[in-house]
Amino acid sequence: MGVMRTLLLKASQSDWLAKQATSRRFAKRAVSRFMPGEHVQAAISAAGDLRERSITTVFTLLGEAIADRSEAEKVRDHYLDVLERVDRSALATHLSVKPTQLGLNISRDLCTELISGLLSRAAALHNFLWIDMESSEHVDATLKVFRELRTSHTNVGLCLQSYLHRTADDLETLLPLTPAIRLVKGAYNEPPHIAFPRKQDVDANFFKLAKRLLAEEARREGVRPGFGTHDMHLITRIQDFAEGAGIPRNAYEVQMLYGIRRDDQLRLTAEGYSVRVLISYGSYWFPWYMRRLAERPANLWFVAKSVFR
Numbered sequence: 604m605g606v607m608r609t610l611l612l613k614a615s616q617s618d619w620l621a622k623q624a625t626s627r628r629f630a631k632r633a634v635s636r637f638m639p640g641e642h643v644q645a646a647i648s649a650a651g652d653l654r655e656r657s658i659t660t661v662f663t664l665l666g667e668a669i670a671d672r673s674e675a676e677k678v679r680d681h682y683l684d685v686l687e688r689v690d691r692s693a694l695a696t697h698l699s700v701k702p703t704q705l706g707l708n709i710s711r712d713l714c715t716e717l718i719s720g721l722l723s724r725a726a727a728l729h730n731f732l733w734i735d736m737e738s739s740e741h742v743d744a745t746l747k748v749f750r751e752l753r754t755s756h757t758n759v760g761l762c763l764q765s766y767l768h769r770t771a772d773d774l775e776t777l778l779p780l781t782p783a784i785r786l787v788k789g790a791y792n793e794p795p796h797i798a799f800p801r802k803q804d805v806d807a808n809f810f811k812l813a814k815r816l817l818a819e820e821a822r823r824e825g826v827r828p829g830f831g832t833h834d835m836h837l838i839t840r841i842q843d844f845a846e847g848a849g850i851p852r853n854a855y856e857v858q859m860l861y862g863i864r865r866d867d868q869l870r871l872t873a874e875g876y877s878v879r880v881l882i883s884y885g886s887y888w889f890p891w892y893m894r895r896l897a898e899r900p901a902n903l904w905f906v907a908k909s910v911f912r
């Protein structure tokens with residue numbers, strides 16, 4: 604793993620740096636490349652523009668690790684309001700939520716209860732909700748929350764990370780639930796006994812898991828795969844595999860982050876693939892933004908340009 608990536612991921616955990624950055628105008632300018640605005644209305648407007656281009660979206664309010672019940676309930680209420688706004692705007696926009704932002708660190712039952720409330724309202728509005736996967740200490744609890752919710756809700760999906768050694772086993776135990784799975788590489792700083800340290804192993808595992816998700820029996824049972832990556836080499840490999848197996852282009856989604864590889868998002872849509880873009884918003888953007896920089900330290904150049912603009 605690169606030294607710069609490790610440094611940026613460590614910096615993402617600093618409260619002091621977060622305070623410094625979020626009060627600086629240049630930092631707000633730099634972050635706007637990946638985020639249309641801090642308020643949900645900016646996300647709705649960006650989703651409207653993407654809809655014009657036949658690209659669907661998914662919204663996430665930035666924030667994590669909430670330690671207070673009333674704060675977690677506020678996040679739930681915020682998302683309830685967003686569901687109504689999305690419905691009124693006739694957008695094909697899912698929600699994606701972080702368990703620790705909805706009380707996982709307080710109690711698993713609280714988290715399940717809050718997400719369950721969101722799923723019920725989302726179902727009434729014919730909407731769908733994804734559960735993000737956070738750092739490795741939360742994986743067991745997140746899987747339990749998902750399992751419990753999946754027994755009573757059909758409109759819930761889960762993110763799995765290909766950098767974790769455990770994910771192949773987790774996927775096997777989840778498949779009987781016929782889940783919607785968003786496969787990603789993983790964005791946190793994990794030690795080598797937990798996550799593959801080498802990019803080539805993370806990528807190889809991603810491809811292996813993607814094939815498992817696209818296997819005929821899994822699809823026949825109703826498993827819905829989404830591939831959350833900007834790695835065009837990997838996406839092409841998955842497309843070639845799917846093409847060879849006679850799997851239609853709309854049987855899976857390619858999911859990307861707002862502002863990254865826009866040209867590829869448009870090209871894939873024009874070629875008949877289903878593309879969904881995750882739009883983040885909110886004022887608590889520092890750790891999230893540092894993770895985006897860590898994914899591509901060349902992005903530091905945009906920060907530098909924003910300082911001098």
Ligand SMILES: Cc1cc2nc3c(=O)[nH]c(=O)nc-3n(C[C@H](O)[C@H](O)[C@H](O)COP(=O)(O)OP(=O)(O)OC[C@H]3O[C@@H](n4cnc5c(N)ncnc54)[C@H](O)[C@@H]3O)c2cc1C
Nearest residue numbers: 735736762787788789790831832833834858859860895898
């Ligand atoms: C829809 C979606 C949901 C996600 N949800 C989660 C989650 O719940 N939990 C989690 O741990 N992670 C999540 N992630 C993040 C993911 O784990 C990766 O950290 C992130 O997608 C970068 O990896 P990559 O697959 O694009 O591949 P990489 O190998 O990192 O990148 C491949 C190429 O994509 C381009 N690229 C990648 N990132 C950037 C960037 N920030 N800026 C500019 N170019 C870039 C570069 O050209 C790079 O060479 C999500 C990602 C997406 C797209």
